[in-house]
Amino acid sequence: MNVIFTFIFLISLVVFAVFSPEKTLEAMTGGGQKAVGLSMNLIVIYAVWSGVLRIAEDSGIVKKLSLKLRAPIKLLFGNLTDDESDDIAVNISANLLGMGGIATPAGISATTKMCDRGNHEGATRLFVLASTSIQLVPTTVISLRQSFSSAAPAIIFLPSLLASLICTITGLSLCFIFKQKRGGRGKK
Numbered sequence: 001m002n003v004i005f006t007f008i009f010l011i012s013l014v015v016f017a018v019f020s021p022e023k024t025l026e027a028m029t030g031g032g033q034k035a036v037g038l039s040m041n042l043i044v045i046y047a048v049w050s051g052v053l054r055i056a057e058d059s060g061i062v063k064k065l066s067l068k069l070r071a072p073i074k075l076l077f078g079n080l081t082d083d084e085s086d087d088i089a090v091n092i093s094a095n096l097l098g099m100g101g102i103a104t105p106a107g108i109s110a111t112t113k114m115c116d117r118g119n120h121e122g123a124t125r126l127f128v129l130a131s132t133s134i135q136l137v138p139t140t141v142i143s144l145r146q147s148f149s150s151a152a153p154a155i156i157f158l159p160s161l162l163a164s165l166i167c168t169i170t171g172l173s174l175c176f177i178f179k180q181k182r183g184g185r186g187k188k
Contacts, residue, residue, distance in 0.1 A: 013028075038144075041143075041144060041147045041148075042101075042140075042144070045139075045140055045143045045144070045147075046099075046101050046102065046140075049094075049097075049099045049102050049139065049140075050102055053090070053094060053099070053102055056093075057090070062086065062089060062090055062093070063086065065089050065093055066082075066085050066086045066088075066089035066090075069085075069088075069089050069092065070085060073085055073088050073089065073092075076122075076125055076129070076172070077114070077119070077122035077125055077126060078119055078121070078122045079119075080114070080119075080122070081113065081117075083113060084110050084113045084114055087106045087107070087109045087110035087113070088106070088107075088110045088126060090103070090106035091103045091104075091106040091107040091110060091126070091129075091130055092129070094106065095129075095130060095133035095134070095135065096133075096134060096135065096136045096137075097135075097136065097137050097139055098135040098136075098137050098138035098139040098140050098141065098142070098160075099139060099140060100130075100133060100140065101140070103130060103133070104130075107126060107127075107130040110123075110126055111123045111126055111127060114126070121175075121179060124175060125172065125175050128168075128171040128172060128174075128175055129168060129171070129172065131171070132164060132167035132168040132170075132171045132172075133164055133168070134161070134164045134165050134168045135160050135161060135164045136161065137157070138156060138157065138160040138161075141156060141160065142154050142156065142157075
């Protein structure tokens with residue numbers, strides 16, 4: 001992928017330099033400044049939500065949430081250890097709050113543990129669930145929109161909820177359909 005992106009960047013730079021040489025350096029530095037500004041905004045957003053998640057873990061809220069989610073988690077992912085259930089609960093709750101970057105480490109941890117135990121179907125479902133992630137409150141996007149002075153940063157709430165809900169239902173349905181098709185082939 002690095003080779004592809006480097007190639008695209010170099011070709012774009014050459015084309016830009018040929019057709020608008022006076023603006024090439026200005027565009028590159030302006031783009032760099034925007035990238036740094038966006039990175040700083042994201043660092044602040046993730047720092048706040050990482051702190052909230054850490055407080056939730058330390059206060060036992062995550063453990064209680066894990067216990068409440070135990071039945072649906074078991075239905076989706078099969079038999080799990082307590083650590084796997086806790087990681088999945090953190091992943092799901094962070095994704096529900098629109099904090100995909102915060103959810104990722106817990107998802108990777110749970111996926112690794114499930115794969116180590118041979119629960120590859122559960123790991124695949126978690127990957128699909130985390131990738132499509134139903135977002136009740138898309139906090140990261142709302143925060144970014146707010147930091148860029150959007151007139152209505154939360155207007156994306158309903159479209160985001162509907163899009164993520166449709167994606168999650170579709171993705172998980174396909175997981176179960178493909179599992180049945182693979183199971184049917186194995187019985188022949």
